[in-house]
């Protein structure tokens with residue numbers, strides 16, 4: 001089974017898994033798209049092209065979940081793994097794995113990966129457009145959704161979404177509200193964002209961050225922006241999401 005029917009079956013499977021977003025992007029389109037460099041230090045190291053993941057890659061399947069609760073943005077430090085985990089991504093990645101397995105059982109090669117830029121994939125799949133908070137804004141969920149993907153050599157039918165335009169207009173709420181001053185329109189300075197700094201403070205490399213940024217970080221009442229539930233548990237900064245009029249929360 002090839003082409004459109006396989007794609008339709010896969011999309012149906014995504015819907016049954018409770019995924020809110022499903023899209024197919026041609027691997028060549030991903031390789032050609034410059035996008036916006038918004039990756040945090042950890043991701044920047046890892047960002048790759050589809051052909052780096054799977055040499056015969058033809059398509060990238062992108063799926064997403066709307067955030068039904070802010071608690072899904074809780075960051076938990078798993079000391080044994082030496083990394084941070086989030087409920088939103090744990091749930092999403094389990095469903096993405098199941099969808100990839102479905103395709104694999106039909107003879108395709110698949111590779112679930114966290115090494116592609118999910119925001120750029122979301123634009124290519126037509127899920128949303130970049131907002132001034134540097135997050136992808138969708139018409140249904142605003143910034144409140146998360147993405148995962150897998151690369152495949154299956155003959156899927158790629159999407160050709162129309163450009164989504166701009167949802168921000170004259171609004172500058174997120175730029176004014178960011179406690180670290182990390183935002184300029186459509187671009188976040190990943191070295192200054194609280195999300196990145198907090199992760200780097202444990203199991204990361206905070207000492208490599210510019211001294212002026214570290215001093216500003218140290219001077220903030222961090223729990224006011226990132227509620228703490230313990231040494232290894234906090235809600236990541238959501239100021240630029242919560243203030244956004246496009247937010248679904």
Ligand code: SF4
Pocket residue numbers: 133177178179180181182183188192193194195237238239240241
């Ligand atoms: S997550 Fe917080 S620190 Fe980072 S850009 Fe948004 S408001 Fe600023």
Ligand code: SF4
Pocket residue numbers: 131132133134167168169171172173174175240243244245246
């Ligand atoms: S708060 Fe306003 S400027 Fe910022 S992303 Fe949302 S709509 Fe755009």
